[in-house]
Amino acid sequence: MTTITSKILPFSVAALAMTQFLSSAALAKDYDLGSIHISQPWARATPKGAAAAAAYMTITNNGKVPDRVSCVSSDASAECQIHTMTMDNGVMKMRPVEGGLEIKPGETVTLKPASFHVMLLNLKHPLAEGDTTKITLKFDNAGTVDVESQVLALGATAPGASAGGGSMMMGDHGGGMMSAPGGGTMQMKKQ
Numbered sequence: 738m739t740t741i742t743s744k745i746l747p748f749s750v751a752a753l754a755m756t757q758f759l760s761s762a763a764l765a766k767d768y769d770l771g772s773i774h775i776s777q778p779w780a781r782a783t784p785k786g787a788a789a790a791a792a793y794m795t796i797t798n799n800g801k802v803p804d805r806v807s808c809v810s811s812d813a814s815a816e817c818q819i820h821t822m823t824m825d826n827g828v829m830k831m832r833p834v835e836g837g838l839e840i841k842p843g844e845t846v847t848l849k850p851a852s853f854h855v856m857l858l859n860l861k862h863p864l865a866e867g868d869t870t871k872i873t874l875k876f877d878n879a880g881t882v883d884v885e886s887q888v889l890a891l892g893a894t895a896p897g898a899s900a901g902g903g904s905m906m907m908g909d910h911g912g913g914m915m916s917a918p919g920g921g922t923m924q925m926k927k928q
């Protein structure tokens with residue numbers, strides 16, 4: 738392993754860069770708050786000048802009563818909301834979830850692209866890949882928690898797809914990987 742040098746074996750370097758990215762992803766914090774478990778919080782990098790960004794995570798309610806989560810604030814934006822996304826006459830529309838997003842007892846809700854998401858509105862600065870952004874969530878029953886979300890690549894679709902994000906260090910190679918999320922994602926899950 739230690740004999741690999743970056744200048745001679747670019748492919749091995751890509752693998753190394755990916756491995757490093759994977760280990761940092763594996764270290765991404767999960768959160769336990771009463772009966773609520775939050776895993777794999779992440780946000781998507783934004784282009785320069787973007788007014789809004791989205792963050793995602795998986796929330797499980799291990800308790801016996803429903804809970805509702807809303808977003809209080811984020812260090813990256815002036816406003817924070819939880820949005821739902823629905824198809825309306827063939828057009829994807831998003832709107833704030835009124836009264837908070839309900840997580841039923843025993844239920845796991847995944848906030849992900851094209852579905853529920855945390856919407857960071859009026860961004861103070863763009864989100865750059867590799868950064869983290871702090872999001873403060875409030876659960877009606879479980880209380881308030883600060884969630885550090887890792888910022889993944891602009892086109893990332895899930896933390897598993899960060900294989901593409903890692904490869905972006907290698908230039909245009911990343912684009913190809915990301916347009917084939919199936920293979921990349923499967924490989925990640927084995928780690």
Ligand SMILES: [Cu+2]
Pocket residue numbers: 820831832854855856
């Ligand atoms: Cu939204």
